Amino acid sequence: MAEHEYPGRAAPQPIADCDVHEGMRSITELLPYLPPQWHMYFNRDSLSRLPAKHPYLHPQGGTRLDLIHPDNSSDDMFPDRVREQLLDRYGITCAMLVGTYVHQFTAMPQGKFAAALATAYNDWLIDRWLSFDPRFKGSVAVAAQEPQLAAQEIDRVGGHPSMVQVNLPMPSPQLPWGHERYYPIWEAAVRNNLRVAMHVSPPAGLLGAPSVHGWATSYMELRCQYVLQFQSGLLSLVCNGVFERFPELRIVLLEGGFSWVPGLMWRLDQSWGALRREVPWLKRPPSEYVREHVRFGTQPMEEPPDPKHLLQLVDMMGSDRMLMFATDYPHWDFDDPGPAIPKRLPADLRRKILWDNARDFYGFPEPAQTSPSAVAV
């Protein structure tokens, strides 16, 4: 067993994990939270297709093999096991829960049912997870294809003390994220002092085809292609002036990598110099909006052959405040904070990636003293 060992040295490092997927044994767990008029869709034919399904098959399944049990349950379905295996084991100070099924709510053409599912999910999340341990932080599930209903839902549960953000898929339903159709969502996020997490999502339902070249023919190709949905989504937000229109809006992009960010910012600024008059609502070089408003989860961590290239990437991004650590627990490509954030990086930068940047982004207090279970990494 090649698990990373934690020696428990002094001066443990607080850690924020920005991408944790709380599990659910079955979507039928939502039934008690769902008004009866929607129970009709929980029938024999529909259940296996709820919500919109991932069209790609994964060679080993999406879950870490060491978390799966003979009865086909997995540890992520149980708050006490996640507390033990993630929070306590790795000394996680705050774990942002971003759900299972949640992003596919936005993929469903039956939008009002999707909104009802999102509401049920949030109540289930509060009952089962957020009430269990204050280190679990919630993300408000919404059906973004129904922006007004999404805003209502954000207002309904956004004030819960453990809710920290709105939960969206990176691919948008039908129209790109910069479209004014989604303004109610950004307004509600800002109104409730919530951040917005935008998470990689498969090309299911309304979320459309994965690229202009159509469909990848392997999961591996798809996983690498995911970068494109982040690039186009971020471009839409920036160029359409969403950050100019909502100066308090802050978003984190999860599972999209970050090595592409410097190049995209350079191209944005170069294009703006030439084509500013087409987007005159952008008052500053577009890269400045990215640095101010956008953060990037580290998982899956970029692994250049030479770790010093990571430093060069951060340098090229023009800020060491943009990266926030994430494990992606319990998924197969889980990043362990020890090996994932190389010790060759300067200590100050490692601390920012593991904790400070998320602390500042979410407004978390600095822990008075780190939990005794925390470990040095």
Add this chain to the structure above:
Amino acid sequence: MPTRYFLCHREDLEVGAMRAFRVGGVQIVLCRTRDAFHALRDLCPHHGAHLSQGRLTGTNLPSAVGELVYGRDGEVLRCPRHGWEIDVLSGRSLHDPERKRVKVYRVVEQGDDVLVEMDAR
């Protein structure tokens, strides 16, 4: 001590027009706006294209999100390559006015003559 060089007569250049000149070894572009004549170095600070081969035009002004408001007609010199916009009154680019700019020269009108003041070379 700057020297005044004759460029043209007023009627040689219509409002909204521009023309390139070489004064000594320096290439300049003379632009006529509604109110005055303006002379700038005829060299884009980006890749060195001749601004005089671009367009003297207006642009969309800083605006609210989703709105397009045209203005400054005849006061913006658009580079023929890449489209950088130069304010002919100040020589500053519109997108990065502090760092990206071209030299401007004082223009003097004496009767019907249009002269530019430049250091003797």
